[in-house]
Amino acid sequence: MEVQRWRRQRGISLAVLSEMTSFSESYLSKVLHGHRSLPLSLATEIDTVLGAKGALLRLAEREEGLTRWDAMRPSQLPPALADFVGRTEYLRTLDTSLRIATPPGSAITTVIEGAPGIGKTALALHWAASLVERFPAGCLYADLQGFDVEQPRQPDAVLDEFLGALGVARAAEDSLSQRTARLRSVLASRPMLVVLDNAASYEQVRPLLPGAGSIVIITSRVHLSGLALHASATHVRLSPLRLHEGVQLLGELAGRARVAAETANAELIVRHCGGLPLAVRIAGEHLATQPHLTLREMAHQLGPQSSRLDFLASADETTNVRGVIDLSYRALKPAEATMFRLLGLHAQTPISVGAAAALAGTDIACGTQSLSALANSHLVESSPGQRVKMHHLVQLYATERVQAEETPAQRDGAVDRLLRWYCASAANATNVLAPDWAGRAIAVDTAGISPQQFAFDDHAGAMAWCETELDAIASVTHLAATRGISSAWMLPSTLQPFFYLTKKWSAWIDSASQALHCAKAAADDVGVARCQQNLAAVLSELGKTDDALTLLQDATRLHHNRGDDEGQGWTAVTLGLTYTRIDRPDDAIAAFTEAARLFERGGLELSVAVVHAMLGTVYGRVDRLDDGIDCLHEAIRIAKRHDSPLAESLARHHLGALYLHSEQPQRALPQLDRALAIRRIQGERWGYADTLVVRAEALTAMGEHELSMECLREAVAVFDDLKDPRGLELHATLATNPSFLDTEP
Numbered sequence: 088m089e090v091q092r093w094r095r096q097r098g099i100s101l102a103v104l105s106e107m108t109s110f111s112e113s114y115l116s117k118v119l120h121g122h123r124s125l126p127l128s129l130a131t132e133i134d135t136v137l138g139a140k141g142a143l144l145r146l147a148e149r150e151e152g153l154t155r156w157d158a159m160r161p162s163q164l165p166p167a168l169a170d171f172v173g174r175t176e177y178l179r180t181l182d183t184s185l186r187i188a189t190p191p192g193s194a195i196t197t198v199i200e201g202a203p204g205i206g207k208t209a210l211a212l213h214w215a216a217s218l219v220e221r222f223p224a225g226c227l228y229a230d231l232q233g234f235d236v237e238q239p240r241q242p243d244a245v246l247d248e249f250l251g252a253l254g255v256a257r258a259a260e261d262s263l264s265q266r267t268a269r270l271r272s273v274l275a276s277r278p279m280l281v282v283l284d285n286a287a288s289y290e291q292v293r294p295l296l297p298g299a300g301s302i303v304i305i306t307s308r309v310h311l312s313g314l315a316l317h318a319s320a321t322h323v324r325l326s327p328l329r330l331h332e333g334v335q336l337l338g339e340l341a342g343r344a345r346v347a348a349e350t351a352n353a354e355l356i357v358r359h360c361g362g363l364p365l366a367v368r369i370a371g372e373h374l375a376t377q378p379h380l381t382l383r384e385m386a387h388q389l390g391p392q393s394s395r396l397d398f399l400a401s402a403d404e405t406t407n408v409r410g411v412i413d414l415s416y417r418a419l420k421p422a423e424a425t426m427f428r429l430l431g432l433h434a435q436t437p438i439s440v441g442a443a444a445a446l447a448g449t450d451i452a453c454g455t456q457s458l459s460a461l462a463n464s465h466l467v468e469s470s471p472g473q474r475v476k477m478h479h480l481v482q483l484y485a486t487e488r489v490q491a492e493e494t495p496a497q498r499d500g501a502v503d504r505l506l507r508w509y510c511a512s513a514a515n516a517t518n519v520l521a522p523d524w525a526g527r528a529i530a531v532d533t534a535g536i537s538p539q540q541f542a543f544d545d546h547a548g549a550m551a552w553c554e555t556e557l558d559a560i561a562s563v564t565h566l567a568a569t570r571g572i573s574s575a576w577m578l579p580s581t582l583q584p585f586f587y588l589t590k591k592w593s594a595w596i597d598s599a600s601q602a603l604h605c606a607k608a609a610a611d612d613v614g615v616a617r618c619q620q621n622l623a624a625v626l627s628e629l630g631k632t633d634d635a636l637t638l639l640q641d642a643t644r645l646h647h648n649r650g651d652d653e654g655q656g657w658t659a660v661t662l663g664l665t666y667t668r669i670d671r672p673d674d675a676i677a678a679f680t681e682a683a684r685l686f687e688r689g690g691l692e693l694s695v696a697v698v699h700a701m702l703g704t705v706y707g708r709v710d711r712l713d714d715g716i717d718c719l720h721e722a723i724r725i726a727k728r729h730d731s732p733l734a735e736s737l738a739r740h741h742l743g744a745l746y747l748h749s750e751q752p753q754r755a756l757p758q759l760d761r762a763l764a765i766r767r768i769q770g771e772r773w774g775y776a777d778t779l780v781v782r783a784e785a786l787t788a789m790g791e792h793e794l795s796m797e798c799l800r801e802a803v804a805v806f807d808d809l810k811d812p813r814g815l816e817l818h819a820t821l822a823t824n825p826s827f828l829d830t831e832p
Contacts, residue, residue, distance in 0.1 A: 099136070107186075108132040131278045131300055135221050161252040163228035164219060164282060167212040170339035173332030174210055177323060181214050184321035185302070194281075194301040196318045198311055201325030202465040202478060203234075203411040204365030207306040208284055210325065215282050215304055222302075224277035227252065229295070233287030234308055234414040242294040246270060249295070253277075267294040274301050287418075289313025308415055310463045324465075327362030327478070330354055336364065340371025345382070352382035359389035361480050366399045366408050373398075396483055412484045415464050422449070426457035427466060428492055429501050430477060431485025434562040437470035442559070445508035445536040446501050472555050499570055506567040506578060507531055509560055511538035513581040516549035520733060521584035523691040524657070529577050529617070546733060546769040553585040557594055564601055573609035576602045576618055583621045588733070590773040590811060595625045613654070616645035620658045627665040635665050653694075656685035660698060667705055675705045693734055696725035700738040707745040715745050736765035740778050747781065752788040759785060776805035780817070796821075 105112040110129055118129065184197045199207045219226055229245045232238075246266040250256075253273050261269070274281075278300030286292045286307040296303060296318060305314065314320035328336065334353045338346035346353045360366035370389070374380060388398055399408040419427060426447045430438070433446065444454025458475055461467040467475040477485065489498060511531040517524055519541045531538075541549045560578055567575035579598040586595035599622035606614030619642035627635035639662050646655035663678035679702040686694040699722035706715030719742040726734035743758035759782040766775040783798035799821060806814030 104133070104136065107136045129300075131221070160223075160225040161227055161249075161279075162219075162225055163252065164215055164226045164280070165212060165228060167216045168209050170336065171209055171213045172335045172339060173328055174206075174213075177210060177325065178214060180321075180323055181210075184323075187319075187321060189299070189319050192298050193318060194297045194299060194303050196296065196303040196305065196314060196320040198305045198307060198314055198320050198322045199325065200307050200310055200322060200465065202363075202468075202481065203308055203415050204363050204408055205325045205327065205465075206364035207308070207325060209364065211282060211284065211304050211306045215280060218280055218302060222278060222280045224279050226280040226282065228282045228284070230284045231286045231291055233285045233291065234418060235285070239287040239291060242291055245295055263294055270295070271298045274298065278302075280304070286311065289317070293317075308465055310465075328357070328364055328367065329362065330357055333357030333360065333362050333364075333367050336367050337371050337374070340368060341374035341382075345374070349382040352386045355386040356382060356389060359386065359395065360399070361478050363408070363478065363480055365406065365411065366480060369399050369401060369406055369408065372401075372406075392479075392483055396480065396487070399480070408480055409484060409487075412466075412481055415466055416484070416488065419460070419464065419466075422447075422453065423457045423460045426454070427461055427485055428489040430461075430467070431482060431487070431489040432498060432501055432566065433505065433559075434566065435477060435479050435482050436559045436562045437472070437474040437476040438559065439472070439474045439539075439556075441512070441537060441539055442505060442508055443475070445538075446505045448501065448504060448535065451537055474555075499572075502567055502570050503572060504536055505563055506572060506575065507533065508536045508538055509556070509563050510574070510577050510581060511536065513553070513556075513560065513578060515539060515541050516552050517581050517584050519543060519546055519549040520553075520588060521693075521697075522729070522731065523653070523686075523694045524584050529581055531577070544730070544732075550585065550588070550770045553582055554589075557582075557591075557598075561598065561601065564605065568601075568605045568608065573611060574614075576606035576609065576611065576614040578602075579605075580614075580617050580621050583624065587624065588771050588774060590628070590809065592625065592629060592811075596622070596629070599625055612645050613649050613651055616642040616649070616651065616658070617654055619645075620654065620661055623658075623665070624661045627661065627668060630668075632665050632669050635661070639665065652685045652689045653691065656682045656689070656691070656694060656698075659685065660701065663698075663701055663705070667701075667708075672705050672709045676702065676709075679705065692725055693729050693731055696722040696729075696731070696734045697737065699725070700734070700741050703738075703745060704741045707748050712745070712749050716742070719745060732765045732769055733771070736762045736769070736771065736774065736778075739765070740774070740781065743778075743785070744781050747785050747788065750788070752785040755785045756782070756789075772805055773809060773811065776802040776809075776811075776813075779805075 099107075101112055101115055105115055108115075108129070110132070115129075181197060181199075185195055187195070189195055199211050201207050215226070227249050229240070229248065231245065232240050243263050243266065246263070249270055250266065250273075253270075255269060255273055274297040279297070281295070281297060281301055281303045283292050283295055283303065283305045286305050287309070289311045290313075292305055292311070293313070305311070305320070310322070311320075315322060327333075334346060334350065334357055337353050337356060356370050357367060360370055370385060374382070374385060389395055396409045400410070401407055416424065416427060426443065426449075429446050430443065438446070440455050440458060441451060443458055444451050447454060447457065449457070458467065462469060462475060466481055467477055470476045493501075510529070511533050514529060514531055515538060539552060541552070560582065564575050564578045567578070579602040582598060586598070599618065603615065603618035603622055606618045619638040623635040623638040623642070626632075626638070639658055642658045643655060643662070646652075646658055659678045659682035663675045663682065666672070666675035666678060679698050683695055683698045683702070686692075686698060699718040703715040703718035703722065706712070706718060719738050722738035723735055723742070726732075726738060739758045739762040743755040743762060746752070746755035746758065759778055762778045763775060763782065765771075766778060779798045779802035783795040783802070786792075786795035786798060799817060803814050803817045803821070806817065
């Protein structure tokens, strides 16, 4: 038999042939030995696998007594783009989908989905063009107009067109299911490539799906979950073009030499377009029709976000970025559309479900449902940490809609809710890291919002939340300040304990400066004082002690005038630390003592523990070792009584350093080891590295030089990873004299 000859010629066993097709080995054996006829569906698959170039398909036609249907061979596939570029990985994935086993009787179905203007149809037609030769019976194509201005096409109308193209007459009384059955019957003997472009729903495409033997390609700007559930479809989700792909596409449209001469500006244009193929094409067409326009000039024109969508437009709605996004927006339900619009107020940083729900003025369940619908429509993208973000062109469109459809009062209300959600969530995180720190001055009204909650011992979760939300917090603070919300200063100020623990210097100083600017703009004395203390804390740690003292003295005056004991207490703590750094121990002791008095008066015991930890260190510097040790043991007792591992690790670190300073390294080591264990568990990376350095000093004092070097190397690795300049200092120390270590506590 002809099939046997081709199989032996290719050296493919019956078992392998079965694996490469959708037919069982038993069924193949019967066909190959003449016990069963060779159906067209099997002939099509085997012809492709064996590379017979249609010979086996023609054999099957003869066996079934069929004639060539050249006169009724539909070839409806539109031409693919001549300037198609990139998408190599997606094409590889699509090719792989052809080898995935499908349920008996099902066609191989692939869905290409993604945001408006992302290039779904272009990829589908490009890939389909490479498959056409596999189907001598032809190709069926339909634009289902799922998101066009007019109504989506009904499946019965598309069925009539397909059946007509196949030469099948339709009886007037035929139902939709009867026409579907007729289409599948025809395609069972004449497998084809079927392309269903721009689908709106699974219900729209379900009647158009053929059976086994055919290949179906579907494009949609929404996720068609029914196809995965009922047709075992492979879903391919498109992302924007990579930078080099966008530049290549720009070159194909505007001229390769022209683009190569201004590569940097070409890359800037692609970035302004967000890698969206439609946007890049519009930019390329502008360049092609304006030969005297330089890429630098175009990049400049695309620069202002307020007019970017105007530039990426044309009279043809199909090549209009605003227009194609609008089609998806108009298909949203009211609650989803409201969520989408209000997300336009938020800068292009990822946002959590809780924050988005606060922004939209809804509960978590409804917020989750709306965001899921937006993700299903590819109007938002998933981001790590169960958050979502918008493509920046989509975000610009959402900003236009919120300005057009929401009143100023509604916009202000949404921003106020978002600010309060972040303030309350940050306060909850901070209260885990440093209980009692915020005090009454940073109290937040939680009416109408559900802020992020943290278990009292979830230090790692609180740290991770602060880390993840840093960019969003800066953005929300700026947004609130620009809308004149006077409490905007609270949000970045609330993060001071996080910054103190992590030593993120750049983010800390930016955050503190932003907060002080907001407080001054609002003429809020309490806010100014709090923000001055925050900024002074980071300036002091960075060695700008004169500037820090000026800010702290003014903050002390403001706190005293406003009766903010908590704020004045933390200002005194920062004064004490600053005096310690500039070797004014008596002033430091006085400042810490005043802080302890203020905290004790307010019943803030954990804050007293932190002060005692600081005070114990200063006592050690003036040779009041017993007072220092007593202070530090008291701090440890308070921390353990309140189950505060962060306060305990701070006190044990300083106690170990004090023992080391008093030449008792054997007593220092257990304290340092306990501090290390706590800091490792709590995720205090900077503090962990700081304690490692002191532990290395203790080991050196005990003659354990190899163990000391191991501690230092581990500390250097952490500081380097945190990009902390202390890492450079330790590198220099190790390089010049690894046995020399400063033992000052």
